[in-house]
Structures are given as structure tokens and as C-alpha cells.
Amino acid sequence: MNGILPIWKPRGMTSHDCVIKVRKSLKTKKVGHTGTLDPEVEGVLPICVGEATKLVPFLTDTNKGYQATLKLGQSTITEDQTGEILDQTNVLHAIDPLKVKEVMQEFIGKIQQRVPLYSAVKVNGRKLYDYARAGEDVERPIRQVYIHELQFDYSKYLPDDKQQEIQFYVICSKGTYIRTLCVDIGKRLGYPAHMSHLIRSQSGPFQEHDTISIEKLENIQDDSSIHRYLRPLTEGVSHLDKLVVDTEMAHKVKNGQKFPLPEQIMKTDYFRLEHNGILLAIYQVHENKKEIKPVRVFKI
Template identity: 60%
Template sequence: MDGILPLWKEKGMTSHDCVFKVRKMLQTKKVGHTGTLDPEVEGVLPLCIGEATKIVPFLTDTSKTYRATALLGYSTDTEDQTGIKKEETPIQSAFSPEEIKKELKSFEGETTQQVPLYSAVKVNGKKLYEYARANEPVTRPFRQIQIHNIRFLSTTYDKVNKTQRIDFDVSCSKGTYIRTLCLDIGKALGYPAHMSALVRTATGDFYENDTITLNQLQDIIDREQSIPLLDIDQGLPHLDSLDVDNETMRKVSYGQKLPLPNPIPKTKFFRILFQKQVIAIYQMHDNRQEIKPARVFRFDDRK
């Protein structure tokens, strides 16, 4: 059983919970996820099964798309709705959609983001949230991230609580913290803020409409129907490809180095295809005169 299961992770579960359940349901240990989602976040979580576990690092590197809500008026210690309220500044007059769109647009492109205190990023061998729980001071690192696109959806002003909700879609590079983005959007508008809701709507080329839930998967198993796994290559469209002939295919199947192709693929890693089937992922050799395997997949066409 080899392929990609485009799972819809529901709220209340960790990514590891999903992996554990699918391992049990499919009766296989070879299951890996492609990017952690917090328990309070739902959304697209492609799981790699069998041979597809070899492409987990390449799927983790893909862009992600989210539907998020920033709530202006107060911040929290965790930067999201699960934290304790910190700074509070009531909003006396609502921002217009035009004002919000202008500020959102300013975040597009490459930017620097400070890693949140409540995160698993390590500093001096210790996770940041461990510093936070122990109330120990720590300098949080900064990261370069890319916001590919950010789109305003709607806004609602709460006259009673003097807060304003901003809903938006964002497509971004891996490692982007959406809760920190919400905090920064608030700062740009002059108010404390936090992320009050988040849904991941896409990972790479896997979208919300492609997914199934754990309950749906269990129903498929109970009915003894075929598991709806997607082909390994569907997780790798962001990599260039190189078609090989029968003789070269045999060399690839045994993990041999190959002469430098012409033209040279543009991506750091690239797919090796035989009869339209991905059989390996290669990369440039250190000597710059050959290419070498990064991953070789099991396949049945060796001759």
C-alpha cells in the first residue's frame, strides 16, 4: 500500500494522533505526516503511506494556504485564542475594508517574522515553550518567510466588546506562523491582536476538496472498498522532472549516479521518470559533474 492519503484533520487532534490512528486503521507502520497542525487547527494534512513516506521532506517544503481570523482589541500570551489575555486596547471606531486591504497587502513578499514564545523551536537545545512555562527569559529567533498572497475576506466590528474581526486567506512558505502574522497585522493597524481561528485549506497541490476525514476512511475500510490513495508523483509537481530510457532506468533502480543531464533541472531536487512513472528523486552530485539519488522508490519495471 503506497501513496498519499489527503486527510482532513479535525479539531482536537494532533498531527501525531492522526498518524497513529491511520497506522492502526491501515495496519501499517509506514505512515508519516507532512507538516504539523496544532490541535485547535483543522485542515488539509496529507499523510504519506508506504513508499510515499520517502517524499515527506519534499512535501513539508511546499507552500501552505490558510483561512484565518485576526481579532483586534487584545493580545494573548500564546498569540492565539487559547492563551491568556495580555494587552488590551478597545477599538472605538471600526476600520474600513479599504484600510484593512491596504495593510494586508503590505505583508506580501519576503519578510522577517519573530518565532512565537509558545512554539517548539529550540534555543540552546531547549524548546521555546519550555522557557515560557518555566517563566525563564529567552531571546526568540527571527525567520525569513514568504507571503505569496494575502486576500481580505470580511470584517466584523463588535460594538459591545470593542473588538474587530478580520477574516483573510493567505498563501505562504513553510515555517510561517499565522498567529504571529495576525499579531503583526494588529500592530500595523495600531492595536493589539491575536489569531482567533485558523483552517489550512491547502498544502502544495492538495486542497480541501481532495480530502477525506478519519470517519470516512473507516467507513471505506468497513465496506472493504479500495483506499483512495493518490499517486506519489501527485505530491511532487513542484520538482522538475527528467525522463530516462530503459537502460538508465535500470541504473536508477540500483541507486547509481548518472551523467549530468542537458539541460540541467532548475530545482535542487528533481524527479526521475520512466514511462511517466516517478521512480526516484535525484540531486546534483558534489562534484557538479554527475547527479546522485536522494530517494529511490520501489517499482516493478526493472529489466
């Protein structure tokens, strides 16, 4: 069984918990997830099965889509709803929706984020949350990420006299911290803020309507039903450029051979080689700039 199984991860489960559930349901050990989702976050989690596990780093590198809720008036040590409150301020007046939209426009494109203190990013060989728990000061690294789309959902904007929740939809590059984005937007609006709720609505090409719940997966009794949800490997690398090969070249690709640099210009660092709609391999340009070489070859 080879393919990508888009799971709807429920709140309260880790990404690894989902992998264990899939291994048990599909009766196979060759299973891997494509990017950790915090236990408090629900949403789309593509699970790679069989030969698709070779795609994990390429799927992890794709853009993600989120539906987030920003809460004005409170900042927390973790930047989300799970942490203790650091600062609290009553929001006495409704924030002008036009101001919210204006501020959000400032965050579209390349932005810099300071990595949250409560994260698994390592500094000098130790995870940041270890420094936090030990009460030790540490310089948090700054990362550059990309916000492709940021939309304020005014239809769900319900201000009160103390705190306000702002809901928005964002499409962003890998490595983007949505909780930090909430904090930074709050600062631009003049208030402490944190992320109070988050749903991942998209991971690469996969969206909510592509997913299957853990509960439904556990109740499936036959492989044919599972195959309805199992997506082909080609979908997982649809963001990579494609090079179509003939039958003769396909045999050579399966043997992991190198080839002269094709005339077709590849815009992505890695590109996929296909024959009759089947993913054969992922290649990249050789260091000599005259050939292309295999990075992953699939036995399908």
C-alpha cells in the same frame, strides 16, 4: 500500499493521532505525516503511506494555504485564542477596509517574523515554550519567510463597537507562523491582536476536496475504496522539476546509479526522475557538478 492520503484533520486531534488512525485503518506501520498541525487547527494533512514516507521532507517543504481569523483588540501570550490575555483595547471605530487591504499588501513577499514564545523552536537546546513556562527571559530567533498571497475577505468583515474580526486567506512558505502574522497586522492597524481561528485549506498540491475525514476512513471496509483517496507519489513532488528517462536508464535508476549531468537545466535543488508517469527516484546534482546522484529511490 503506497501513496499519499490527504486527511482532513479535525480540531482536537494531533497530527500523530491521525497517523495512528491511518495505521489502524490501513493495517500498516509505514505511515508518516508531512508537517505538524496544532490540535486546535483543522485542515488538510497529507499522510504518506508505504514508499511515500520517503517523500515526507519534500512535502513538508511545500507551500501551505490557510483561512485565518484575526481578532483585533486583544493580544495573548500564545498569539492565539488559547492563551491568557496580555493586552486589551476596545476598537471604538470600524477599521476602513481599504486600510486593511493596504496593510496586508505590506506583508506580501519576503518578511521577517520573530518566532512565538510558545513554540517548539529550540534555543540553546531548550524549546521556547519551556522558557515560557519557567518564566525565563530568552531571545527569540527571527526567521525569514515568504507570503505568496494574502487576501482580505471583506464579505465576512463584521465590525462591532469593541472588537473586530478580520478574515483572510494566505498562501505562504513553510515555517510561517500565521498567529504571528495576525499579531503583526494588528500592530500595523494600531491595535493588539491575536489569531482566533485557523483552517489549513491547502498543503502543497492537496486541497480540501482531495481529503477524506478520519471518520469516513475508519468506516471503509475494503482496500479498493481507500485507493480512491490514495494519491500517487508523483503528486507529492509536483513542485520539483521533472526528468523523464527511457527504459534502459530506468533500470539503472532503480539500482541507485549516478549519471552524467543532463543538458536540461534544473531550477529546483532536487528533481524527480520518472518513467511512463511513475516516480522512480529523486536526484540532485553531485558535489563534483559533473554528475547527478540519487537522494531517494522508490521500490514500486
